[in-house]
Amino acid sequence: xxxxxxxxxxxxxxxxLRRRAAxxxxxxxxxxxxxxxxxxxxxxxxxxxxxxxxxxVDGREYIDLLCSYGPIVLxxxxxxxxxxxxxxxxLGDCFNLPGPRMVELAERLTGIVDxxxxxxxxxxxxxxxxxxxxxxxxxxxxxxxxxxxxxxHGAAPWCTPIPLGTTPGARADLYNYRYNDIASVEAxxxxxxxxxxxxxxxxxxHDAGLPQELVEPEFARYLRALCDEKGAMLxxxxxxxxxxxxxxxxxxxxxxxxxxxxxxxxxxxxxxxxALMGIDVLRPAIEKIFTTGSFWFSSVAMAASxxxxxxxxxxxxxxxxxxxxxxxxxxxxxxxxxxxVDCSLTGHVTMPYLCFPGESDWAKxxxxxxxxxxxxxxxxxxxxxxxxxxxxxxxxxxxxxxxGEGFAAVAAIxx
Amino acid sequence: xxxxxxxxxxxxxxxxLRRRAAxxxxxxxxxxxxxxxxxxxxxxxxxxxxxxxxxxVDGREYIDLLCSYGPIVLxxxxxxxxxxxxxxxxLGDCFNLPGPRMVELAERLTGIVDxxxxxxxxxxxxxxxxxxxxxxxxxxxxxxxxxxxxxxHGAAPWCTPIPLGTTPGARADLYNYRYNDIASVEAxxxxxxxxxxxxxxxxxxHDAGLPQELVEPEFARYLRALCDEKGAMLxxxxxxxxxxxxxxxxxxxxxxxxxxxxxxxxxxxxxxxxALMGIDVLRPAIEKIFTTGSFWFSSVAMAASxxxxxxxxxxxxxxxxxxxxxxxxxxxxxxxxxxxVDCSLTGHVTMPYLCFPGESDWAKxxxxxxxxxxxxxxxxxxxxxxxxxxxxxxxxxxxxxxxGEGFAAVAAIxx
Numbered sequence: 077x078x079x080x081x082x083x084x085x086x087x088x089x090x091x092x093l094r095r096r097a098a099x100x101x102x103x104x105x106x107x108x109x110x111x112x113x114x115x116x117x118x119x120x121x122x123x124x125x126x127x128x129x130x131x132x133v134d135g136r137e138y139i140d141l142l143c144s145y146g147p148i149v150l151x152x153x154x155x156x157x158x159x160x161x162x163x164x165x166x167l168g169d170c171f172n173l174p175g176p177r178m179v180e181l182a183e184r185l186t187g188i189v190d191x192x193x194x195x196x197x198x199x200x201x202x203x204x205x206x207x208x209x210x211x212x213x214x215x216x217x218x219x220x221x222x223x224x225x226x227x228x229h230g231a232a233p234w235c236t237p238i239p240l241g242t243t244p245g246a247r248a249d250l251y252n253y254r255y256n257d258i259a260s261v262e263a264x265x266x267x268x269x270x271x272x273x274x275x276x277x278x279x280x281x282h283d284a285g286l287p288q289e290l291v292e293p294e295f296a297r298y299l300r301a302l303c304d305e306k307g308a309m310l311x312x313x314x315x316x317x318x319x320x321x322x323x324x325x326x327x328x329x330x331x332x333x334x335x336x337x338x339x340x341x342x343x344x345x346x347x348x349x350x351a352l353m354g355i356d357v358l359r360p361a362i363e364k365i366f367t368t369g370s371f372w373f374s375s376v377a378m379a380a381s382x383x384x385x386x387x388x389x390x391x392x393x394x395x396x397x398x399x400x401x402x403x404x405x406x407x408x409x410x411x412x413x414x415x416x417v418d419c420s421l422t423g424h425v426t427m428p429y430l431c432f433p434g435e436s437d438w439a440k441x442x443x444x445x446x447x448x449x450x451x452x453x454x455x456x457x458x459x460x461x462x463x464x465x466x467x468x469x470x471x472x473x474x475x476x477x478x479x480g481e482g483f484a485a486v487a488a489i490x491x
Numbered sequence: 492x493x494x495x496x497x498x499x500x501x502x503x504x505x506x507x508l509r510r511r512a513a514x515x516x517x518x519x520x521x522x523x524x525x526x527x528x529x530x531x532x533x534x535x536x537x538x539x540x541x542x543x544x545x546x547x548v549d550g551r552e553y554i555d556l557l558c559s560y561g562p563i564v565l566x567x568x569x570x571x572x573x574x575x576x577x578x579x580x581x582l583g584d585c586f587n588l589p590g591p592r593m594v595e596l597a598e599r600l601t602g603i604v605d606x607x608x609x610x611x612x613x614x615x616x617x618x619x620x621x622x623x624x625x626x627x628x629x630x631x632x633x634x635x636x637x638x639x640x641x642x643x644h645g646a647a648p649w650c651t652p653i654p655l656g657t658t659p660g661a662r663a664d665l666y667n668y669r670y671n672d673i674a675s676v677e678a679x680x681x682x683x684x685x686x687x688x689x690x691x692x693x694x695x696x697h698d699a700g701l702p703q704e705l706v707e708p709e710f711a712r713y714l715r716a717l718c719d720e721k722g723a724m725l726x727x728x729x730x731x732x733x734x735x736x737x738x739x740x741x742x743x744x745x746x747x748x749x750x751x752x753x754x755x756x757x758x759x760x761x762x763x764x765x766a767l768m769g770i771d772v773l774r775p776a777i778e779k780i781f782t783t784g785s786f787w788f789s790s791v792a793m794a795a796s797x798x799x800x801x802x803x804x805x806x807x808x809x810x811x812x813x814x815x816x817x818x819x820x821x822x823x824x825x826x827x828x829x830x831x832v833d834c835s836l837t838g839h840v841t842m843p844y845l846c847f848p849g850e851s852d853w854a855k856x857x858x859x860x861x862x863x864x865x866x867x868x869x870x871x872x873x874x875x876x877x878x879x880x881x882x883x884x885x886x887x888x889x890x891x892x893x894x895g896e897g898f899a900a901v902a903a904i905x906x
Contacts, residue, residue, distance in 0.1 A: 093591055093594050096594045096598065097593075097594045097597070099598075100594070100597035100598050100601050100608075100609050100610060101593070101594070101597050101609055101610065101611065102609050102611060102773070102774045102777035102778060103774070103777065103778040105589065106611060106777065106778075106782065106783070107781075107782060107783025107784070107787060107788070108783045109587070109588050109589055109783070109787075109788045111588060119588060120588060120589075121588055121589060121590055121591060121594075122583075122586040122587060122588045122589070122590055123582065123590060123591070124582040124583050125582075125583040125586055126583075130583075130586055130587065132588075133590075133591060140587065142587045143587075144585045144586050144587055144785075145587065145785065146785065147585050147785055147786070148585070152583050152586075153580070153581075153583055158580065161580070162577065162580075165568070165573060165576070165577075166568075167538065167539040167540075168537075168539050168540040168541070168545075168567050168568055168761075169761050169762070170559045170562050170563070170761035170762075170763075171537040171540055171545055171559050171567075172524070172537060172545065172555065172557045172558075172559055172560065172869060173524050173526060173534060173535060173536055173537045173547075174520065174524055174535075174536060174537070175536055175537055175538060175548075176508055176536060176538070176548060178512075178516070179508050179511045179512045179515070179516070179536075182512070182515035182516050183511065183514075183515050186515050193515075194515050194516055194517050195515060195516065196516065196517060196521060199614040199615055199763055199784075199786065200614055200615065200618065200784045200785065200786070200787075201784075201785055202784065203615065206647065206648065209656075210648060210651075210656035210657060211656060212656075213656045213657070213658065214655045214656030219658045219659075231781060231782050231783050231784065232621065232647065233621065233625060233649070233661075234648070234661070236625075236780075236781050236782065237781055238779070238780055238781035240629045240776075240779050240780050241624075241625035241626060241627075241628045241629030241776070241780045242625060242628070243628065243634045243660075243663065243664050244634075244660070245658075245659070245660030245661060245662075245663035245664060246648075246649070246660060246661050247660075248658065248660035249658050249660060315785075340785055341785055346583075346584050346585035346789075347584070347585075348585075348614055348763050348785075348786035348789060348792075358517070359517045359518070361655075361656070362517035362518065362521065363517060363518040363521075364653070364655050365651075365653055365655050365656045366522075366646060366651050366652055366653035366655075367521065367522060367646050367651065368521070368522025368523045368524070368646050369522070369614075369615045369616075369617065369646065370559075370560065370561065370562055370615065370616055370730075370755055370756055370763075371562070371614065371615070371763035372522060372524075373522070373524045374761070374763060377763075454587060
């Protein structure tokens with residue numbers, strides 16, 4: 077068992093903020109950004125960041141391998157993105173009507189995502205996944221949706237991973253399959269019967285706390301063919317992967333195009349934006365439904381997104397993230413071998429998930445992440461990490477020093 | 492019937508943007524900011540704004556009586572709010588963890604809203620109303636929710652005003668009552684039986700396209716007593732009214748405190764933020780549910796909200812909006828009388844709703860709004876307007892000149 081002593085809480089800005097937060101925020105903090113999900117001794121608050129570095133409220137700096145759980149692709153406060161946001165803010169953001177940036181962004185995205193004929197914008201990834209199902213149901217006149225067991229498609233009542241507080245009705249008409257398992261899709265389809273409106277699927281299996289699984293191309297092609305056969309909509313949930321696996325559809329490489337896709341996170345390099353994209357045949361259904369949000373038409377996040385996409389296209393940021401991710405991936409495996417640690421690395425090189433096979437108490441992952449943090453690198457013990465294009469070669473070397481410390485610490489506690 | 496000739500479309504930046512939008516945005520535009528909801532001849536795109544003035548993409552200026560459908564309380568690009576946002580943006584916005592602004596904002600809001608013990612933050616008003624029901628259901632272990640017929644609580648599947656694309660299950664466990672009608676609440680309760688988790692209600696009845704209705708204090712007190720008796724949660728939907736009717740709870744004046752309240756719009760003077768506030772007894776339930784969003788912990792909108800609340804407290808912005816709204820209200824009624832036009836003005840002085848009794852084709856409201864727009868004032872023919880504290884006395888005089896033109900145009904077309 078874990079005999080490593082984690083640092084005891086000390087008087088600090090973080091501790092003071094935690095005390096204040098406990099008084100006015102339920103549980104002190106909630107959601108994916110509650111520090112309890114990180115390593116023991118992790119901070120709860122971050123004060124600032126620049127490029128690939130974040131600084132907690134007590135002044136400790138970390139090279140960022142979590143990238144705000146996905147939104148940061150170009151590094152924090154990327155100069156060109158922030159300049160575009162500031163320039164738009166000088167004109168205004170949230171008006172009675174949208175501005176030109178909305179049209180420009182829809183044009184840009186439909187140019188980048190090959191199958192997309194149109195785009196609509198929201199604020200949360202959950203807005204986009206939820207709207208995708210609404211559009212699919214409006215178009216097909218059916219209710220049934222097939223989704224993978226354990227997949228995260230957001231935190232709305234229909235999909236939040238903890239059903240407490242939701243109603244059975246909100247989670248009805250959903251049929252679970254296992255990712256990459258065609259037979260399980262057939263079983264889910266049998267349960268759904270003639271009511272299939274959509275199949276929702278992520279570009280790869282990236283469930284939290286479990287080894288990740290890349291999509292098998294024949295599985296993706298099977299889903300596409302099944303939707304074609306049944307007149308159902310194939311919905312690709314790009315919220316976490318979008319603009320990381322590729323600059324465009326994450327499934328472009330395997331030649332499978334969905335009918336609808338939900339995007340968010342990386343689109344605006346941290347600015348709050350989400351998008352639903354889809355094909356022309358869905359337009360009449362969309363014109364009959366009602367969906368909106370107070371800030372869905374705001375221009376600043378759209379200007380930031382345009383700049384993010386400009387930089388990514390010009391600098392080949394996705395290729396850079398692939399290169400950096402491969403260096404990290406290879407380095408981690410070499411270190412695990414060197415220290416004789418049984419380590420599993422799964423997922424995509426730009427979004428690696430590290431765990432230690434056989435452990436059920438997270439002791440090793442906690443020790444690993446804590447050692448990385450002590451050595452100045454911010455990882456996550458139970459969630460995939462994210463690469464940003466802002467990482468320099470020198471920072472990559474620092475990261476590998478830190479992960480070396482992590483493996484040494486894991487090796488030290490033994491099995 | 493309406494014989495007024497509305498302006499024909501002409502070559503313009505707006506027309507060009509509409510053509511481009513039609514190619515890449517379903518319906519050319521969707522949601523509440525589609526120009527089809529405004530007067531014939533209205534623009535679809537706004538380029539910029541400052542204080543109480545917005546400018547469309549063809550350079551026409553309007554004094555803003557719609558305030559982005561609610562978010563703008565201090566005027567567009569308020570210097571102090573924008574400075575706070577820029578200052579925070581220099582530190583960063585969206586990180587792996589929240590920042591100090593989140594604690595400060597929760598402290599500030601619980602200080603302003605008398606019954607609130609805690610606050611949680613989101614991006615959309617719909618996020619907050621939806622989360623309110625989840626919390627109420629998790630706390631009570633029940634499913635049933637009473638909501639007013641025709642009330643707008645957002646655009647999620649459970650509440651979007653057009654059910655196409657939603658499932659019966661998503662809209663189950665909801666029981667309609669009529670606003671201010673105690674007997675109808677009793678009937679809804681009878682249908683719900685022992686399963687009452689919550690009653691959701693807006694501070695006044697502000698359904699789109701219908702005369703508004705202020706709450707009868709005995710109705711509010713009845714709802715409070717009923718929830719107490721049944722162990723159910725009273726949820727006040729402050730998304731549209733919050734920080735306009737009062738600086739704090741919209742029902743503070745009638746002495747009725749809800750258990751939960753959903754806020755958004757005015758909180759950040761246009762920056763994207765929403766909040767759920769509530770009482771301490773709900774904390775254990777909240778700690779057991781899961782809710783989150785990629786941008787819910789971002790600091791820039793929170794810094795903007797802190798500055799907005801600072802300015803409002805220091806300058807008495809709510810009182811200023813009440814004064815301005817009363818001047819407008821009185822002026823409109825005097826003009827209607829002068830022109831012999833049967834005009835109904837309902838709702839709250841800071842959020843007036845104008846219509847012409849007896850008409851079902853919107854001909855008069857369209858003519859009125861078009862005349863206002865021609866005279867440089869942006870209103871809405873089928874939705875309540877919003878006052879901002881940025882309006883100067885000179886602008887108020889301009890507004891009343893424009894509304895005078897509106898009544899003259901309505902009088903000219905007769906009945």
